[in-house]
Amino acid sequence: MRISRKPAIILALSGLVTVMTAASSTGKPADEHFTNLQVLPKDIDKATMNKIMVGEFEDALGVSCRFCHAANKDGDGLDYASDAKPEKQIARRMLRMTLNLNRDYFKIDTPMVGTDNIVVTCNTCHKGDTFPDGDPAKN
Amino acid sequence: MKRILFLFISILCGPAAFGQYMPVDQGSVIQFTIQNFGFDVNGSFKGIRGTIDFDQQKPADAHFSVDIDAGTINTDNSLRDDHLRGASYFDVKDHPRIQLESIKIQAGDKAGSYLFLGKLTIKNTSRNIFFPFTATPTPDGYQFTGTFKIKRKDFGVGGTSTIADELQVSLNIIAKKS
Numbered sequence: 222m223r224i225s226r227k228p229a230i231i232l233a234l235s236g237l238v239t240v241m242t243a244a245s246s247t248g249k250p251a252d253e254h255f256t257n258l259q260v261l262p263k264d265i266d267k268a269t270m271n272k273i274m275v276g277e278f279e280d281a282l283g284v285s286c287r288f289c290h291a292a293n294k295d296g297d298g299l300d301y302a303s304d305a306k307p308e309k310q311i312a313r314r315m316l317r318m319t320l321n322l323n324r325d326y327f328k329i330d331t332p333m334v335g336t337d338n339i340v341v342t343c344n345t346c347h348k349g350d351t352f353p354d355g356d357p358a359k360n
Numbered sequence: 361m362k363r364i365l366f367l368f369i370s371i372l373c374g375p376a377a378f379g380q381y382m383p384v385d386q387g388s389v390i391q392f393t394i395q396n397f398g399f400d401v402n403g404s405f406k407g408i409r410g411t412i413d414f415d416q417q418k419p420a421d422a423h424f425s426v427d428i429d430a431g432t433i434n435t436d437n438s439l440r441d442d443h444l445r446g447a448s449y450f451d452v453k454d455h456p457r458i459q460l461e462s463i464k465i466q467a468g469d470k471a472g473s474y475l476f477l478g479k480l481t482i483k484n485t486s487r488n489i490f491f492p493f494t495a496t497p498t499p500d501g502y503q504f505t506g507t508f509k510i511k512r513k514d515f516g517v518g519g520t521s522t523i524a525d526e527l528q529v530s531l532n533i534i535a536k537k538s
Contacts (some may be wrong), residue, residue: 229370288439307399308437311522314397354521 245323257302273335278312281343282351318344381412381501381535383426388534390428394512394527401523403435403444405458412535414465414502416495419474424462426533430482431456442525449518455483468492476506482515501536 255263255270279285289312291305292298304310317336319341323332327340334342346353388528390405407429431452433444445452462478472494479486493506507530512518 286436306402306436307396311397314399320486329479351439352521353517354448354523 227232246359255301257304260313260320277334277343281347281349283347283349284351315343379413379415380538381414382538383408383410383412383533383535386534387503389530389532391530391532392527393530395524396520401435403433405429405434406432408533411538412502412504414495414535416472419465419467420463422465424460424465424472424476424478425455426461427459430458431458444514451483458482461487472496480510480515481522482517483514487514498534499536504531504533506531 255261258265261270261273270284273278274286278289282288286299286301289302289306289308290299290301293300319339320332320335322341323329323339329338329340332339365400385406385408388408389535390408392403392405392422393400394403395401405428408426410426412422412424412426414424425498428470430450431439431445433452434449435441435444436449447453450458459481460478461481462476464477466475466477474493474495476493477488477490480489487510489508489510491508493504496505498504507528509526509528511525512523512527513525
């Protein structure tokens with residue numbers, strides 16, 4: 222018995238396309254969508270988000286993610302969308318204050334942390350110190 | 361015979377009668393709430409110890425002398441807790457205990473309610489405080505609950521910062537017969 226090569230190749234290619242489509246639909250999208258954003262732009266991309274979180278917050282305050290982000294309920298990893306920790310609410314208010322300072326006093330139309338389009342940053346006050354609350358300067 | 365009768369009555373009255381009690385960590389909650397940048401932040405302490413002389417019928421004879429371990433401060437943020445243990449806040453190295461001692465206890469308006477006038481000492485600074493509290497008998501002692509407000513700067517705890525000066529302290533103390 223002889224099988225025609227043409228239908229077999231079409232069938233194989235169809236199968237390959239199906240498998241590739243299924244694989245791509247189960248993976249994470251190229252640009253992760255963040256939820257519960259209240260100060261940062263809702264359409265912010267992952268690279269910009271990481272730059273703000275690491276370059277602005279972590280470096281300027283000397284903290285890690287869990288300083289503001291609550292743990293997942295199952296104890297594994299962090300729930301980045303959760304507002305359970307007051308530190309996250311405080312960070313939002315600090316961020317609003319920083320953006321307002323740049324807009325109101327330095328007349329920057331659309332100030333954005335993590336960019337060069339900003340004068341006052343987290344580091345202006347924090348300088349790597351989590352709690353710059355009037356203690357004598359550290360040598 | 362009278363002595364035996366008195367002893368018998370005393371035993372029958374159990375823990376509700378005058379006696380000395382010891383506060384214990386298990387079941388006790390020593391909590392505070394303070395605003396930071398306008399948001400409520402909660403914290404707690406452990407390591408309670410001391411003596412409590414208390415008789416529901418004779419509150420005027422009562423005396424509380426308890427202290428807690430300042431180093432156990434827990435605000436669910438280890439970085440902040442370390443900062444609060446430092447010299448500018450609680451300075452736990454030189455002042456490891458926070459003390460509360462009564463000066464006068466009075467009966468309150470309702471059954472089981474009382475008024476506490478005493479001295480709170482933090483970082484070697486003492487301030488008089490006054491607050492209502494309740495005492496509920498338990499099988500082996502008492503549960504004391506009360507809340508009061510203080511100003512942290514009155515005790516030299518921290519300076520100018522985004523953290524509010526006033527905080528509320530809530531006590532829920534389990535004391536067992538010693």
